[in-house]
Amino acid sequence: MLADLLPAAVATAEALADPPEVVLYPEEERLIRSSVAKRRDEFSTVRWCARRAMAQLGLPPAPVLPGHRGAPRWAPAVVGSLTHCTGFRGAALARDEDYASLGIDAEPNAPLPEGILSSISLPQEEHWVRRLLAERPEVCWDRLLFSMKEAVYKTWFPYVGRELDFGDALITTDPDSGRFRAEILLGSGERMAGDPREFYGRWLARDGLLLSAIALPAMAPAGLRPAHGSAPRGVAATGSALGIR
Numbered sequence: 001m002l003a004d005l006l007p008a009a010v011a012t013a014e015a016l017a018d019p020p021e022v023v024l025y026p027e028e029e030r031l032i033r034s035s036v037a038k039r040r041d042e043f044s045t046v047r048w049c050a051r052r053a054m055a056q057l058g059l060p061p062a063p064v065l066p067g068h069r070g071a072p073r074w075a076p077a078v079v080g081s082l083t084h085c086t087g088f089r090g091a092a093l094a095r096d097e098d099y100a101s102l103g104i105d106a107e108p109n110a111p112l113p114e115g116i117l118s119s120i121s122l123p124q125e126e127h128w129v130r131r132l133l134a135e136r137p138e139v140c141w142d143r144l145l146f147s148m149k150e151a152v153y154k155t156w157f158p159y160v161g162r163e164l165d166f167g168d169a170l171i172t173t174d175p176d177s178g179r180f181r182a183e184i185l186l187g188s189g190e191r192m193a194g195d196p197r198e199f200y201g202r203w204l205a206r207d208g209l210l211l212s213a214i215a216l217p218a219m220a221p222a223g224l225r226p227a228h229g230s231a232p233r234g235v236a237a238t239g240s241a242l243g244i245r
């Protein structure tokens with residue numbers, strides 16, 4: 001499913017069930033030694049997916065450890081994103097010469113708990129969500145909006161190194177095309193040079209799941225890009241580069 005949402009240069013791997021014998025690295029094992037079974041399963045299987053994606057990129061297998069604020073750490077010159085929910089685990093990886101950042105998110109195609117929509121949405125977003133919920137109830141648009149915002153955050157944070165609130169990204173989507181746009185609404189006082197101003201992504205609803213994915217195209221020469229943290233200078237809007245197939 002992820003391969004349907006991301007460009008060909010992005011390696012993807014996913015699992016709809018947990019393989020019985022996933023071998024973790026000792027440093028990964030230490031992180032989940034006292035975790036409940038559900039967390040052990042999602043943690044292990046998503047790393048199994050990540051290593052399959054590494055192999056597709058020609059990379060040797062490696063542990064996937066959390067970095068700043070839980071963002072996964074990758075080998076030098078690699079970007080990536082992980083997601084897991086009931087019935088789905090997925091990984092997406094790419095070379096940073098192709099993509100500056102990736103963000104993927106999976107959610108069940110089920111309504112958000114009562115009261116959550118208002119807390120994660122801007123008024124314009126709540127408007128289109130409620131309209132589409134009435135017109136096309138087969139997709140839980142409230143949950144899909146949440147998923148798109150999680151994909152935005154997972155793209156934004158590893159690239160920029162700063163937090164982003166739910167109200168800082170305005171999502172619009174065409175319900176027929178499976179595409180969405182996120183406009184980053186930071187004011188001039190909060191925005192830093194090089195911050196992306198918008199992301200373009202794709203979503204799908206299939207087999208009881210909602211998936212959202214963003215691939216932010218690399219815009220700066222690799223030598224000018226920091227390994228992580230703050231964004232490179234000179235990278236402004238990314239609107240002309242959709243980064244989608």
Ligand SMILES: CC(C)(COP(=O)(O)OP(=O)(O)OC[C@H]1O[C@@H](n2cnc3c(N)ncnc32)[C@H](O)[C@@H]1OP(=O)(O)O)[C@@H](O)C(=O)NCCC(=O)NCCS
Pocket residue numbers: 042043046066068069070071072081082083084085104105106149150152153154155157158164165166167168169
């Ligand atoms: C971090 C967060 C995005 C994870 O999303 P989620 O839907 O809860 O969980 P998922 O299963 O889809 O993703 C979990 C994976 O996200 C990754 N992740 C965690 N923190 C991350 C971060 N700061 N940046 C990028 N990826 C992160 C990890 O790989 C994690 O898997 P792991 O713990 O097994 O390594 C979410 O918990 C969160 O903090 N959201 C609030 C911020 C936000 O979304 N703002 C909206 C801006 S528009």
